[in-house]
Amino acid sequence: MRTLIFRTAAPYLTSLMLLFSVFVLLRGHNEPGGGFIGGLIAASAFAIYGIAFGVPEVRRSMYFHPMAISGFGLFLAALSGLLSYVFHVPFLTGIWTSPSLFGITVDLSTVMFFDIGVYLVVVGSITSIALALEEREDG
Amino acid sequence: MISGEDFLSYCVTAALALLSLSFLLTVLRVLRGPTLPDRILALDMLVAIAIGFIAVLGIKTGYAFHVDIAIALGLVGFLATVAFARFVLSRKAKDFDSPKGVKSRAKRGK
Numbered sequence: 158m159r160t161l162i163f164r165t166a167a168p169y170l171t172s173l174m175l176l177f178s179v180f181v182l183l184r185g186h187n188e189p190g191g192g193f194i195g196g197l198i199a200a201s202a203f204a205i206y207g208i209a210f211g212v213p214e215v216r217r218s219m220y221f222h223p224m225a226i227s228g229f230g231l232f233l234a235a236l237s238g239l240l241s242y243v244f245h246v247p248f249l250t251g252i253w254t255s256p257s258l259f260g261i262t263v264d265l266s267t268v269m270f271f272d273i274g275v276y277l278v279v280v281g282s283i284t285s286i287a288l289a290l291e292e293r294e295d296g
Numbered sequence: 297m298i299s300g301e302d303f304l305s306y307c308v309t310a311a312l313a314l315l316s317l318s319f320l321l322t323v324l325r326v327l328r329g330p331t332l333p334d335r336i337l338a339l340d341m342l343v344a345i346a347i348g349f350i351a352v353l354g355i356k357t358g359y360a361f362h363v364d365i366a367i368a369l370g371l372v373g374f375l376a377t378v379a380f381a382r383f384v385l386s387r388k389a390k391d392f393d394s395p396k397g398v399k400s401r402a403k404r405g406k
Contacts, residue, residue: 163378174371181364189361198368201375208378 167209174202182276183269192272196279203280204287212291215284223285230277237270304355311352319345336380343373 178199185191207215219226238249246252251268298306322345325338347366354362 170371170374177367177371181368189364194368198371201372205375205378208382 164209167205171202171206174205175199178202178276182272185272186266186268192275193279196276197283199276199280200283200287203284204291207288207291212288215288219284223281223288225281227278227281227285230274230279230281232274233277234271234274237267237274240267308352308356312349312356315345315348315352319349332384336377336384339380340373340377343369343376347373 178195181190181198182192182195185195203215203219206218216222221229240252241248241250244250244252249267249271251266253264253266255262255264257263319342322338322341326335326342329335329338347370350362350366350369354360354366
């Protein structure tokens with residue numbers, strides 16, 4: 158869509174939505190949010206960028222193929238489940254650790270990496286669908 | 297003299313009543329709207345009113361995460377409006393490209 162106002166606003170809006178999606182993803186453990194809804198927000202950010210600048214520009218800005226991102230997310234989610242095998246607990250059991258970095262305690266868990274995996278799967282697959290639909294519209 | 301809390305609760309009730317009224321009027325525009333862009337604008341307005349509802353409910357119940365829902369709805373609602381606008385534009389372009397569309401447009405013009 159070749160309108161000046163939309164083209165000027167779209168990059169700012171896209172970056173804002175991506176930032177918000179990461180915020181929703183990381184907050185998702187104890188409060189509303191999580192990987193799925195964060196991924197949907199990120200995918201709609203890419204959709205807005207695609208409507209403003211066209212599909213090739215989105216593919217260039219994402220650097221990796223959307224399905225590759227999706228596959229890496231699935232791999233990460235499965236890997237976070239496999240870590241429980243080392244500690245002799247059932248598959249996908251949440252394992253927590255709290256290392257302190259520069260005096261601040263950071264709670265890390267396999268649950269978080271599973272959620273990041275879900276996020277990447279949703280971003281990759283929904284963006285792939287959106288870009289495919291956009292491409293057919295153009296042609 | 298009414299206390300601050302009472303005043304706030306009156307204000308919340310009044311805001312909810314006004315938002316309901318505007319919601320109904322906008323739904324009326326969606327149903328009647330003579331052209332497609334009218335309906336799309338009305339749907340965009342519905343999203344804005346829903347954001348207002350969520351904000352007022354957030355004040356009423358005191359849950360802060362209602363604001364995040366409002367932010368998400370605002371961002372996604374914008375995407376919906378943009379997609380609709382794109383749909384209208386591409387439909388118009390197709391109408392003008394094909395000779396049939398021009399003819400039907402000319403007929404409608406009479």
